Amino acid sequence: MCDAEERVVIALDPLPYRGPERLATDVARLVRDREAGGLVVGVPHTRGGVSRGEQRVAVVVAALRSIVTVPIELEDERGTTAAAESLLAEAGVPRRRWPSLVDGLAAKLILESRLAQTARRN
Secondary structure (H helix, E strand, O other), X not given: OEOOOOOOEOOXXXXXXXOHHHHHHHHHHHHHHOOOOOEEEEEOOEOOEOOHHHHHHHHHXXXXXXXXXXXXXXXXXXXXXXXXXXXXXXXXXXXXXXXXXXXXXXXXXXHHHHHHHHHHHO
16 A cells, blocks of 8 residues: 555555455455555566466456456566565564565565656656
């Protein structure tokens, strides 16, 4: 999530994956409850073409587009897990805590990347 001025990004707890429709419903609830003006969805692009992860994200995005009215932007998420792990290591976070933190931190990095791109264009 970010603030209305798109300056501060905070990590939220990751939502459990219980299928694309359920995830889309959970995200739609967050959009409504937090009055979000848009969504940025990380896509795990691969060099070898369309991966299983890309296909899974495409199904979730299709479900989201059917139930939310805010804009949905796609952002390449390659390298964000490794970057998040590096930040956790630099911060001295014990490895046993990484599984509960890495996805939220990676999502934060994805949103920060998109906001930086948008700021450069304006």
